[in-house]
Amino acid sequence: MRMDADSFKKAINPLLKSNGFVRAGVTWRKDQGESIAVFNVQKSGWAGGVYYLNLGVYFRALGTENAPTENRCHVRVRLDPADPDTVATSALQWFSARSTLTAAAAQAGEDSKKGLVFKEVRHAT
Secondary structure, eight states: OOOOHHHHHHHHHHHHHTTTOEEETTEEEEEOSSEEEEEEEEEOSSSTTOEEEEEEEEEGGGOOOSSOOGGGOSEEEEEOOOOHHHHHHHHHHHHHHTSSHHHHHHHHHHHHHHSEEOHHHHTOO
């Protein structure tokens, strides 16, 4: 059985916190040097108990925000809800593989099939 959003947030918080993320409401952020990793839990406005897991990476070279929201990130994807350990592992791997603009640019073609990638990321060298 799938957790509700509040139970999921309580379970994922220590996993993200132990990996350097700081929570602000329903969003966790981590400074990755060249970028900011953003993990967001979004409740559905239409269906009770339904929630979405939004990941994003915001590149300092492409903007000036210090605490970007997920929808302002330069690379974004939505994960399917699963148990918190599985989600945390997947999210941490996803963030790590896109922590630099060069790394994100190398994956931009494939990422564009699964989520949003800003054109500035696709053309970064």
